[in-house]
Amino acid sequence: MGDLSKGRIIAINGPLATCEVGQGREVLQNEVAYVTCQGASLKAEVIRVRGRQIDMQVFESTTGMIVGNEVTFSGELLSATLGPGILGMIYDGLQNPLTHLENEQSFFLKRGQYLNSLNEERQWNFTPSVAAGAVVKAGHYLGSVPEGLFKHHTVVPFSLRGTWEIVQIMPEGPYRVSETIAVLKSTEDGRETPVTLKQEWPVKMPVRAYQERLLPNRQLLTQCRLIDIFFPLAEGGTACVPGPFGAGKTVLQQIISRYAEADIVIIVACGERAGEVVETIREFPELEDPKTGGSLMNRTIIICNTSSMPVAAREASIYTGITIGEYYRSLGLKVLLLADSTSRWAQALRESSARLEEIPGEEAFPAYLESRIAAVYERAGLVQLSDGSTGSLTVIGNVSPAGGNFEEPVTQNTLKVVGAFYGLSRSRSDQRRYPAIDPLISWSLYLRQMKESLAERCDGWVKLVEEVHRLLYAGSEVHQMMLVVGEEGIGLDDLITYLKSEIVDAVCLQQDSFDVVDRATSLERQVADFLLLMDMVHHPFTFENKERARLDMTALHNRFFQMKYCPFKGESYLKYRGEIESIIAGQGVSSPC
Amino acid sequence: MLTEHSHIIRIQGDIITVPARDIGYGELAQVKSRHGTSLAQVIRLKGHDVFLQVFAGSRGVSTGDQVRFLGRPMRVAFGDALLGRIFNGSGEPIDNGPDLMALPKIEIGGPSVNPVRRVIPRGFIETRVPMVDVFNPLVESQKLPIFAAAGEPYNDLLARIGMRADADVVILGGIGLKYDEYLKFRHAFEEAGVISRSIMFVHTASDPVVERLLVPDMALAVAEQFGVRGKRVLVLLTDMTAFADALKEIAISMDQVPSNLGYPGSLYSDLAARYEKAVDFEGAGSITILAVTSMPGDDVTHPVPDNTGYITEGQFYLRKGVIEPFGSLSRLKQLVIGKVTRADHGVIMNSMIRLFAKSREVEQKLAMGFDKTEDDERYLRYGKLFYERFMDLNVDIGLNDALDLGWKTLSECFRPDEVGIKQEFIDQHWAKDKLCEI
Structure with a gap:
């Protein structure tokens, strides 16, 4: 073994390959290595070092690999390439652009093909914003290029420690991503380093190049009423969506990815069906971004490692996505990352742990499952940047618990670290009450955390929401009772409570994702409709008997129901609203149907 | 250059281990035992130990049997x-x-x-x-x-x-x-x-x-x-x-x-x-x-x-x-209903299932000893027809015939205003001569 930088394969077990390196060779944990195999060079990552034996997970199929194959170490950690041109891209878990692989290959993904993540030829119009002589730190802005509608700041690479003086900065003009746009000199040791429009960052390390992390206290609107009103999500917050198969996780995610009021949406399709990603890939370019009028794809990044793609790359895909998210956050943007599904990612961890013959924890997941999950969600956050502006990275992770049972380790460990829990239930989806988020088990810590900013809508907003929560609980209890003793066995007051809670459920919680009007509700409409609903909830209805109660409440129910399908402030909307108002105001007098 | 090895060092379950060099992961081998020849596939390499899963099982494989590596993974013939x-x-x-x-x-x-x-x-x-x-x-x-x-x-x-x-x-x-x-x-x-x-x-x-x-x-x-x-x-x-x-x-x-x-x-x-x-x-x-x-x-x-x-x-x-x-x-x-198939496919699908659910409810109600009403009769009749005409696995009809049969079944059992279908579809498809007699 003459060449110290090389190793030789000594064992192969599925995607796990072990190699031996020469005495004294330095190996980094999570370093990238390439294994020569049948003429191709396969990317791998170091995951364990034991003396001279190095265990690596190979990101491709290891078929045909033999003992003795050569391993080359790159000296670099597994990294993402960050710079202008990521928006609108469709990457695999290792940030290979799939659309470009398409041009080069057939229908199938060939192994050992690695392409530049960014277009190296494209020129970007750079405008400097600082002058030579200025002193900067990692994450500070040097200038910007326009990327779509955004001002894409060029930042001092996150990897530079300490303070640096700008020796040279290029004038305004077109530059390729690899061309030097500035030269920096360390104020400590005088080292000089060139800066380009792009930079590399190891995906498993959180980016910390910001001033400080702030408490998430502003809402990120998803336009899904159940979330926005009852279990709001904060900018820079985290949420998880566990649910059994067929409960509508994917539809919910697609709706959020379309209508959420974020600047940038990153979709990480991690070990899920290819068919679902295809819908996004094919439909997003056709859809209009409601905010900008451009194509929805212009604000979207897709990281796609579907269930049949190599397992090791599945593990990397979430980190790749989150690193890109942190990068755009550092440019002062509102980023939303949707990961579907983190259970598949955890299973990838479990597979490699089993091959490493580690002592398993619960359900054979590795003992470090909890800390890995926590580390991923902790990378979300609201941060203050060097120029005083803020950026945020919000993470929503789907969880696919085995058998739909939330007691399993991935769900439980996720619940410990997220700020909101949207639990989908089989019973709600069986009743076609979509989105099937169960209001009785879900929660959001942000409701109270954002109390002040939410109060801008109306005084005591949070109180009102909590009141409706209690109504839903009470309604559900009455319903349980009715199942046992029938409608005859309950009192009139209980029936009214139940009917009220059904109205809230039908017109506020349930949202028809296939209806043009109902699928997304603006903040203004949410507030207006919710306050009207509260008038109904607060109203002390009096009825002669249960029949009358049912009849009149059904009439009210139907008007609320029709109203939610009418365009906001349109003629028919106002008509129904007027009717509802007069029914509530004139109640006592029986209302005609 | 097919190499033969005749030194099986471990047999566990259907997996055998042979020492061999230059064997590719996933490669195929032939194991010749006195009970016949079987294919085997490399599922793990550890140093110079090669782990093979023997497709015919390891029963009857002896430590002295021949293992011949074929230098290629599993393949299958292809053509018309x-x-x-x-x-x-x-x-x-x-x-x-x-x-x-x-x-x-x-x-x-x-x-x-x-x-x-x-x-x-x-x-x-x-x-x-x-x-x-x-x-x-x-x-x-x-x-x-x-x-x-x-x-x-x-x-x-x-x-x-x-x-x-x-x-x-x-x-x-x-x-x-x-x-x-x-x-x-x-x-x-x-x-x-x-x-x-x-x-x-x-x-x-x-x-x-x-x-x-x-x-x-x-x-x-x-x-x-x-x-x-x-x-x-x-x-x-x-x-x-x-x-x-x-x-x-x-x-x-x-x-x-x-x-x-x-x-x-x-x-x-x-x-x-x-x-x-x-x-x-x-x-x-x-x-x-x-x-x-x-x-x-x-x-x-x-x-x-x-x-x-x-x-x-x-x-x-x-x-x-x-x-x-x-x-x-x-x-x-959703990708094909009413888009590739007939426009009335969606309404037939939803109404028939909804009414069938109702007929099951009626069955349950009757099972609990409640009185049978005229309405119940019709739902029971519908349930029976639905079972015979649609659910029975022996039924062999194309989609369009099945949709027509759906309209026929609905009109035999119900009035048009009972089925919850948009008027335009009723006008088009409701079998007028078979209006419900009740």
Whole structure:
């Protein structure tokens, strides 16, 4: 073994390959290595070092690999390439652009093909914003290029420690991503380093190049009423969506990815069906971004490692996505990352742990499952940047618990670290009450955390929401009772409570994702409709008997129901609203149907 | 340069270990024992120890037996000549037909399709089973399992769909199939005259367990080649639970830590790697997979149906000999209903199911001893007709006839204002001469 930088394969077990390196060779944990195999060079990552034996997970199929194959170490950690041109891209878990692989290959993904993540030829119009002589730190802005509608700041690479003086900065003009746009000199040791429009960052390390992390206290609107009103999500917050198969996780995610009021949406399709990603890939370019009028794809990044793609790359895909998210956050943007599904990612961890013959924890997941999950969600956050502006990275992770049972380790460990829990239930989806988020088990810590900013809508907003929560609980209890003793066995007051809670459920919680009007509700409409609903909830209805109660409440129910399908402030909307108002105001007098 | 080794140092389960050099991971070998020759595949390399899973099982393998490495992974012959042929679990013809040595060979278990090269499926596959066509239509490139407990006629259903479905090529992958069932499939296909467009890979229950692992891969590799060449291929797999059980056996023999009921942690990925072969190629053919997943103990939370449910695009429940209308789901149906199929498909689907649910409620009500009303009579009549005309698996009608029959059934039992259908459809389709007499 003459060449110290090389190793030789000594064992192969599925995607796990072990190699031996020469005495004294330095190996980094999570370093990238390439294994020569049948003429191709396969990317791998170091995951364990034991003396001279190095265990690596190979990101491709290891078929045909033999003992003795050569391993080359790159000296670099597994990294993402960050710079202008990521928006609108469709990457695999290792940030290979799939659309470009398409041009080069057939229908199938060939192994050992690695392409530049960014277009190296494209020129970007750079405008400097600082002058030579200025002193900067990692994450500070040097200038910007326009990327779509955004001002894409060029930042001092996150990897530079300490303070640096700008020796040279290029004038305004077109530059390729690899061309030097500035030269920096360390104020400590005088080292000089060139800066380009792009930079590399190891995906498993959180980016910390910001001033400080702030408490998430502003809402990120998803336009899904159940979330926005009852279990709001904060900018820079985290949420998880566990649910059994067929409960509508994917539809919910697609709706959020379309209508959420974020600047940038990153979709990480991690070990899920290819068919679902295809819908996004094919439909997003056709859809209009409601905010900008451009194509929805212009604000979207897709990281796609579907269930049949190599397992090791599945593990990397979430980190790749989150690193890109942190990068755009550092440019002062509102980023939303949707990961579907983190259970598949955890299973990838479990597979490699089993091959490493580690002592398993619960359900054979590795003992470090909890800390890995926590580390991923902790990378979300609201941060203050060097120029005083803020950026945020919000993470929503789907969880696919085995058998739909939330007691399993991935769900439980996720619940410990997220700020909101949207639990989908089989019973709600069986009743076609979509989105099937169960209001009785879900929660959001942000409701109270954002109390002040939410109060801008109306005084005591949070109180009102909590009141409706209690109504839903009470309604559900009455319903349980009715199942046992029938409608005859309950009192009139209980029936009214139940009917009220059904109205809230039908017109506020349930949202028809296939209806043009109902699928997304603006903040203004949410507030207006919710306050009207509260008038109904607060109203002390009096009825002669249960029949009358049912009849009149059904009439009210139907008007609320029709109203939610009418365009906001349109003629028919106002008509129904007027009717509802007069029914509530004139109640006592029986209302005609 | 095929090398022979004759020093088996370890036999555990169906896995043998031989010291050898320069052997590729996944490579194939032949193990010659006094009981015959079997193929084996490299599943682990450790130093110069090579771990092989022996497809015919390790029973009767001796430490002195010959192991010959073939220098290539598992392959299967491919060509139009495959049509009408029957193969066993290791890919050898078992129908006494002509030799296929001259055909080119393709590797099995190939790489996955670039998601960017997939298209949103839009093709409807007519199966002439009304519970499928009308209520949960099969869409080209869909992967759908049939969840059924032991004893349900799932293979009959699969055979029927295989015979009637309008696909260019039908490939059957039998995994742990009872010999009788295999004969039934064969006779059914021969009788229906569809054998010339079908290919069978049959592993029967008496064949070695490890061979099960090859069947889906061979069937899907062949399907893929036909698909790339523009054919619409339907792959029928039965039973995927037997496949998962073979995975379990191998994993346990390899001392892998099991995750759930003894199944390996990679069960999801292993199943997904097969099911994800279902695809609609941009500008070429498609692969649709219909697979049986038997549910041990009729329990849908068992790891195999549970993992399958997360992978596939819906599921059919076969219970008491019929496809259960509630619970069964085709996730892709929205892509074809009323778009590729007739405009009234959607309303018929929804109304008929809603009314059938009502008729079940009436049945339950009566079972509890309540009085029967006139309305109840009509719902019961409807329920009975629905069962006879739609649910019975022997019914064999095309989609459009089934939709017409749906309108007929509705008008025989109900008034137009009872069925909750938009007036324009009522005007168009309601059978006026058969108005409800009540």
